[in-house]
Amino acid sequence: MKKETRIALKNLGKINPENIDDYLFHGGYQAIAVALEMQPITIIEEIEKSGLRGRGGAGFPTGIKNRFTSNSCNDCERFVVCNADEGEPGTFKDRIIMENDPHLLLEGMLISAYGIGASKGYIYIRAEYYLSIDRLKKAIESAYKRGYLGKNIMGSQFSFDLEIKLGAGSYLCGEELTLIESLEGKRGYPRIKPPFPAEKGLFGKPTLINNVETLSHFPSIITNGAEWYSNMGTEKSKGTKIFTISGNVNNPGFFEVEMGISLHSLIYDFAEGIKDGKTFKGALLGGAAGTFVDNSMLDAAMDYDKLKERGASLGSGAIIVFDENQSIYDLLYSILRFFKHESCGKCVPCRIGTAQLLSLMDKLKNEENKLEIINEILFQSEMMAKTSLCPLGQSPILPVRSAIKYFEKEIISQSIIVNNF
Numbered sequence: 001m002k003k004e005t006r007i008a009l010k011n012l013g014k015i016n017p018e019n020i021d022d023y024l025f026h027g028g029y030q031a032i033a034v035a036l037e038m039q040p041i042t043i044i045e046e047i048e049k050s051g052l053r054g055r056g057g058a059g060f061p062t063g064i065k066n067r068f069t070s071n072s073c074n075d076c077e078r079f080v081v082c083n084a085d086e087g088e089p090g091t092f093k094d095r096i097i098m099e100n101d102p103h104l105l106l107e108g109m110l111i112s113a114y115g116i117g118a119s120k121g122y123i124y125i126r127a128e129y130y131l132s133i134d135r136l137k138k139a140i141e142s143a144y145k146r147g148y149l150g151k152n153i154m155g156s157q158f159s160f161d162l163e164i165k166l167g168a169g170s171y172l173c174g175e176e177l178t179l180i181e182s183l184e185g186k187r188g189y190p191r192i193k194p195p196f197p198a199e200k201g202l203f204g205k206p207t208l209i210n211n212v213e214t215l216s217h218f219p220s221i222i223t224n225g226a227e228w229y230s231n232m233g234t235e236k237s238k239g240t241k242i243f244t245i246s247g248n249v250n251n252p253g254f255f256e257v258e259m260g261i262s263l264h265s266l267i268y269d270f271a272e273g274i275k276d277g278k279t280f281k282g283a284l285l286g287g288a289a290g291t292f293v294d295n296s297m298l299d300a301a302m303d304y305d306k307l308k309e310r311g312a313s314l315g316s317g318a319i320i321v322f323d324e325n326q327s328i329y330d331l332l333y334s335i336l337r338f339f340k341h342e343s344c345g346k347c348v349p350c351r352i353g354t355a356q357l358l359s360l361m362d363k364l365k366n367e368e369n370k371l372e373i374i375n376e377i378l379f380q381s382e383m384m385a386k387t388s389l390c391p392l393g394q395s396p397i398l399p400v401r402s403a404i405k406y407f408e409k410e411i412i413s414q415s416i417i418v419n420n421f
């Protein structure tokens with residue numbers, strides 16, 4: 001904990017998450033008070049200047065999205081939606097925030113809603129997150145009682161209502177436009193972009209969708225200023241990020257650190273190295289829709305653009321570490337099985353493609369022409385990336401290409417061994 005820099009997790013372990021007074025005692029709801037003294041456009045400018053980028057996976061500049069949503073129409077109804085679906089394998093950071101500091105998320109949503117002129121917000125959360133849901137419900141109830149939600153918040157002209165909506169646990173419903181379909185009470189099928197949610201989102205109205213962690217940075221940015229925030233991190237990846245580290249490490253868990261930290265430091269200083277004295281073979285960065293890396297990437301900086309330049313992705317901040325004994329073939333198989341399971345079936349390239357990828361993996365195990373089959377897997381994933389309707393079908397190329405780049409020989413040799421995954 002010594003070396004962490006905590007913003008989204010600043011109150012973790014310090015407050016009772018079920019007691020609004022404790023949150024207030026630790027400076028809670030002071031940021032919205034400061035924000036309400038500012039012009040809404042100044043809020044957007046501060047978020048832009050801070051350099052904050054979306055923590056849900058895509059790393060899109062948050063301020064720009066706020067500005068788009070605010071500019072998309074005059075005096076129309078707008079919504080703020082918090083994406084608390086957290087479906088990416090290996091990711092469990094949003095749950096930590098919601099369970100331990102639900103008012104921080106509420107305050108972030110209030111600030112963002114005031115900035116863009118929204119008077120209604122939703123938190124879309126997966127139904128299995130029982131404790132998060134319970135604590136959010138209690139937080140919303142007490143915020144209403146104390147005048148931090150509802151009409152004329154803190155005596156101002158600003159009013160904001162907030163509701164929780166439960167998702168049934170489909171991975172695709174974390175994708176912003178599919179999430180909107182689900183919020184509208186429809187089946188979780190993706191919509192074609194454009195139009196983007198900032199222009200035409202929930203019920204056809206401009207909608208700002210941000211991840212839990214992203215919104216949890218708003219109060220500190222408003223209280224301490226954009227410059228304070230942008231002094232942390234790297235040139236283009238500012239502030240802090242929560243990394244969730246799992247797999248064969250001594251100290252799995254969540255760590256909030258400044259952007260730009262090396263993968264080596266995360267694994268060896270924070271997660272305390274590889275378990276049982278074994279050696280590091282590789283890691284999967286960013287979850288199922290992420291990229292495999294091997295030890296040549298241990299020096300990589302956790303920075304959206306620098307990772308991209310090296311063919312890797314930061315995604316939601318999930319890092320699944322594996323030691324010398326783990327089978328890359330099995331890991332890739334498991335990821336591709338996940339995509340097949342989660343494909344909604346709306347478009348052919350993804351519906352058929354995800355099934356074909358799995359049967360190619362089986363073929364790889366059972367047939368001799370392994371190089372040819374590997375090329376087929378690559379070709380199939382590339383075709384899916386080019387032709388699928390939404391990012392789910394466009395994702396398998398990332399783990400497939402990176403697994404082949406770093407571990408091709410091993411995938412071939414492991415596909416000969418009988419695997420018991």
Ligand SMILES: Cc1cc2nc3c(=O)[nH]c(=O)nc-3n(C[C@H](O)[C@H](O)[C@H](O)COP(=O)(O)O)c2cc1C
Nearest residue numbers: 054055056083085086087174175176210211214391
């Ligand atoms: C298949 C898929 C699943 C996603 N799941 C999540 C999720 O669980 N939580 C999340 O915040 N973003 C998720 N996203 C990203 C969202 O579409 C969107 O980029 C994000 O909510 C925007 O918020 P941000 O800018 O604060 O990151 C997912 C994207 C895809 C393609």
